[in-house]
Amino acid sequence: MFFVHETPEIIDNVQFINLKNKVGLAQEDQQFLQNLEKSRSEVKYILSHSNIKTLVENRVSLLTKKDSLDNYLKTNVDMMRLYLIKIKEHPKFSYKLTINKKQQQYKTEQINTAEEACGCEIVMVRYMYLLGFNNSATPYVLRLRYSMLSTPNNIDLNDIQEALKIISAGWMPFQRLCNVMDDLLHFLVTKQQQLIPELKMTTIFSFKLLIECNMNFFYLETFRPQKQYDNMIKVCKSSYTKLIDAYNRLSQIKDEIHPEILEYCLSGQKYFKVYGIWSILLKNESDILFDRTKNKSYTILTAECHKIANQIVQTAQELSSIKNINEYDKFTLGFIQNVVNPTLQKSLSVYSQSAKQPCQLPDQLLVLAESLDYTDQLK
Numbered sequence: 001m002f003f004v005h006e007t008p009e010i011i012d013n014v015q016f017i018n019l020k021n022k023v024g025l026a027q028e029d030q031q032f033l034q035n036l037e038k039s040r041s042e043v044k045y046i047l048s049h050s051n052i053k054t055l056v057e058n059r060v061s062l063l064t065k066k067d068s069l070d071n072y073l074k075t076n077v078d079m080m081r082l083y084l085i086k087i088k089e090h091p092k093f094s095y096k097l098t099i100n101k102k103q104q105q106y107k108t109e110q111i112n113t114a115e116e117a118c119g120c121e122i123v124m125v126r127y128m129y130l131l132g133f134n135n136s137a138t139p140y141v142l143r144l145r146y147s148m149l150s151t152p153n154n155i156d157l158n159d160i161q162e163a164l165k166i167i168s169a170g171w172m173p174f175q176r177l178c179n180v181m182d183d184l185l186h187f188l189v190t191k192q193q194q195l196i197p198e199l200k201m202t203t204i205f206s207f208k209l210l211i212e213c214n215m216n217f218f219y220l221e222t223f224r225p226q227k228q229y230d231n232m233i234k235v236c237k238s239s240y241t242k243l244i245d246a247y248n249r250l251s252q253i254k255d256e257i258h259p260e261i262l263e264y265c266l267s268g269q270k271y272f273k274v275y276g277i278w279s280i281l282l283k284n285e286s287d288i289l290f291d292r293t294k295n296k297s298y299t300i301l302t303a304e305c306h307k308i309a310n311q312i313v314q315t316a317q318e319l320s321s322i323k324n325i326n327e328y329d330k331f332t333l334g335f336i337q338n339v340v341n342p343t344l345q346k347s348l349s350v351y352s353q354s355a356k357q358p359c360q361l362p363d364q365l366l367v368l369a370e371s372l373d374y375t376d377q378l379k
Helices: 027-044 049-057 062-087 112-137 136-148 157-179 186-190 201-220 229-251 257-288 298-322 327-343 351-354 362-367
Strands: 094-096 105-107
Touching: 027 112, 049 062, 049 112, 062 112, 062 157, 062 229, 094 201, 112 157, 112 201, 136 157, 136 201, 136 327, 157 201, 201 257, 229 257, 229 362, 257 298, 257 327, 257 362, 298 327, 298 351, 298 362
Parallel strands: none
Antiparallel strands: 094 105
16 A cells, blocks of 8 residues: 655756855855756656656656755755845745645745755755655566465565655655754644645644655565564554554644545555554464463454455445545555455354454554554664
């Protein structure tokens, strides 16, 4: 279950070099402007939607361009300082928008102050980073999805590690942005109602959560071959609750954003819930097999398995009845049919004898679990 969204783009032709004759600029400032010009142009080109598509088609990793991209991340906060303190000029940046459903372009001339315009640049470039690296991992997504549904015992762990490396490279600058939001971009806090959705903190934080779930989609598959059911449950619980959080946040601005974003949040919840409660079932069956019944009796373990199996069957029936099913739900249905259903027979038949035994519902079992994220090892 993987969220893909088109990257926003820089579409202006701002030339920093034209500012070099401004009064009060030292020699080092002029050199800085030249470097800034070069690094921003590279970001504009490398992270454009068309170039990322070309890189993917030619099987070129975006990680090979990371050093060039990082140069601008290191300098665009200094650019803000240059504009605000030395030049005192309002930058005229323009962007193609992809989250906003009401407008396709945004110009910083529409913003009141140079501080806000520079803050906008800092945010938009990090969206480009986040989604650019995320989308460049799609070949790994396609291979993993195929393996999961067709050859689940032959999942390539090297593919998974490479995908996680790519996606996390775009996530980390975005994560740092969230951490310094209050200090660096105070206007985002004080002017939420007037801002485009891309600049609203609820959108920024929600997109961070969505990409964290994308990493967990891969991370989850590192545990299944080793039958590490506890970790599978934890990753699913975390992803499930993150998507609920993202959906609740984004619903507040649902009239401003493309509906596919909210659609993914709902579909992703179904996937991670099914995967999570299935993992609980597998753990219960393992505990029964090895007589690990100290914390829960055999009867309760089997009752939970029976309820979980029935809920998964019901979910599959509900998904099958959707007329215009989206690609996300279609994958969840395929996962249930090809991977989960073959493991449910004992829980549906043999364990039906425990059907009347009181026990917690599958959803409750998942919510009560601890959380685990791939990003835990990045912090």
